[in-house]
Amino acid sequence: MVAALVRSTFLVNAVYAESAREYGLTSQQGQLLCVLMAQSYGMGELGAVLGLAKSSLTGLVDRTERNGLVQRKPDPQDSRAVRIALTRKGSKVAEEFYVETCRRIENLTTGLSDADRETLAGLLGGVVEANKVPVVFLEPGGGAGLEHER
Amino acid sequence: MVAALVRSTFLVNAVYAESAREYGLTSQQGQLLCVLMAQSYGMGELGAVLGLAKSSLTGLVDRTERNGLVQRKPDPQDSRAVRIALTRKGSKVAEEFYVETCRRIENLTTGLSDADRETLAGLLGGVVEANKVPVVFLEPGGGAGLEHER
DNA sequence: GGCGGTAGTTCGTCTCGCGAATTGTAAGGC
DNA sequence: GCCTTACAATTCGCGAGACGAACTACCGCC
Numbered sequence: 001m002v003a004a005l006v007r008s009t010f011l012v013n014a015v016y017a018e019s020a021r022e023y024g025l026t027s028q029q030g031q032l033l034c035v036l037m038a039q040s041y042g043m044g045e046l047g048a049v050l051g052l053a054k055s056s057l058t059g060l061v062d063r064t065e066r067n068g069l070v071q072r073k074p075d076p077q078d079s080r081a082v083r084i085a086l087t088r089k090g091s092k093v094a095e096e097f098y099v100e101t102c103r104r105i106e107n108l109t110t111g112l113s114d115a116d117r118e119t120l121a122g123l124l125g126g127v128v129e130a131n132k133v134p135v136v137f138l139e140p141g142g143g144a145g146l147e148h149e150r
Numbered sequence: 151m152v153a154a155l156v157r158s159t160f161l162v163n164a165v166y167a168e169s170a171r172e173y174g175l176t177s178q179q180g181q182l183l184c185v186l187m188a189q190s191y192g193m194g195e196l197g198a199v200l201g202l203a204k205s206s207l208t209g210l211v212d213r214t215e216r217n218g219l220v221q222r223k224p225d226p227q228d229s230r231a232v233r234i235a236l237t238r239k240g241s242k243v244a245e246e247f248y249v250e251t252c253r254r255i256e257n258l259t260t261g262l263s264d265a266d267r268e269t270l271a272g273l274l275g276g277v278v279e280a281n282k283v284p285v286v287f288l289e290p291g292g293g294a295g296l297e298h299e300r
Numbered sequence: 301g302g303c304g305g306t307a308g309t310t311c312g313t314c315t316c317g318c319g320a321a322t323t324g325t326a327a328g329g330c
Numbered sequence: 331g332c333c334t335t336a337c338a339a340t341t342c343g344c345g346a347g348a349c350g351a352a353c354t355a356c357c358g359c360c
Contacts, residue, residue: 001259001267002252004274009162011281012155014201026315043339051164056317058340063315080325080338105152111280112273117151120273123266124154130261131161176346193308206348208309213346230307230356303359310353315346322341329334 012105019101023093029064030101033086033094036070040085069093162255169251173243179214180251183236183244186220190235219243 013027020030035041035049043061047054061084064070069090075081086094109117163177170180185191185199193211197204211234214220219240225231236244259267 001271002255004271004278005158005162005255005258006166007278008155008274009159009166011278012159013163016156016159028316044337052316053318054339055319055341059316062340075338078326078338082339102152105155108155108277108281109151111276116273116276119269120277121151121154123262123270123273124158126261126266127258127270128154128157128161131258178347194306202347203349204308205310205350209347212309225307228307228357230354232308301360304357305359306357307355308353309355311351313349315348317346318344320342322339324338324340326337327335330332 011108015104015108016101019097019104023097023100024067025093025097028060029067029069030097032060032064033069033090034098036084036086036090037094037098040073040083042075042081042083044081046084064090161258165254165258166251169247169254173247173250174217175243175247178210179217179219180247182210182214183219183240184248186234186236186240187244187248190223190233192225192231192233194231196234214240 016030017027020027023030025033031050032046035046041049043054043057046052046061047057050057052060061070061072065072068087070084071087071090073083073085075083109120112120166180167177170177173180175183181200182196185196191199193204193207196202196211197207200207202210211220211222215222218237220234221237221240223233223235225233259270262270
């Protein structure tokens, strides 16, 4: 049970990283793009969603911005704050990366029947729900979760 | 489906990292210790098992050795080669970390019935099998897998 | 006994993640 | 109105992690 979970985790990690690499992204940058597909965020919110310290985020956004994928926009309501949004190039890359990554992950389950896939999704969904995982992929809105994250 | 897999992956990652942190380890060092619990390895084999370039491994082993958890032993058959093995302290830490981490991961599934847990393990096991995931946790013997790793 | 392949290390470079200190701005309190 | 407190984000210094390319030392083999 534990072994299956841990090993499937490594599998998905590897697939995700591999897919990102092919789009010239790191896993973290890929994650950032996916989160931003839904909406723009301030640095603070983004830190909560991604489970990162704000100083970590500054660097990640810097590097991703340098690659022309995201941009910092001044927040009209609060001149201290900044909104991070995808650039046009970023939207394009995010979309392609997202679709391709989904395809590959879906592909991991080709050994299963449709019914099994259904069951697996349900069970995993239950585990995820029960443990308040932060929304790092798919689905906007939702919160930080993982109270013990750095 | 994809979302459930990705999110459970983040969950397990977080739990693993958190557990490692409490034992003064990084995830990678934790992984290294778990792999070495079963047997000693040469650097080359270790690279294959963990999916790392050999230059990456040198650093990981260096740091872990510095912490007194593993040691490099000369290979009696081949004086170029080196066998990486746990020290006594390393064995102790590995064992405790392993048990605790299993406990926590098991804990993630407390929302499920025994039957569901059984089903989940079976399905995930199937996915893992079908995709030749390398043995990074539990179970010795077995191979490298993930041909497309960096 | 010399030569090609193999095991590991070193080096330089980059990403990532953190905490502590810092800067600039928003908001309350009085 | 001004001043303090609180908050948003960045900067800095550090260490881990990952890579490829170049290098060293050694095994085997012809």
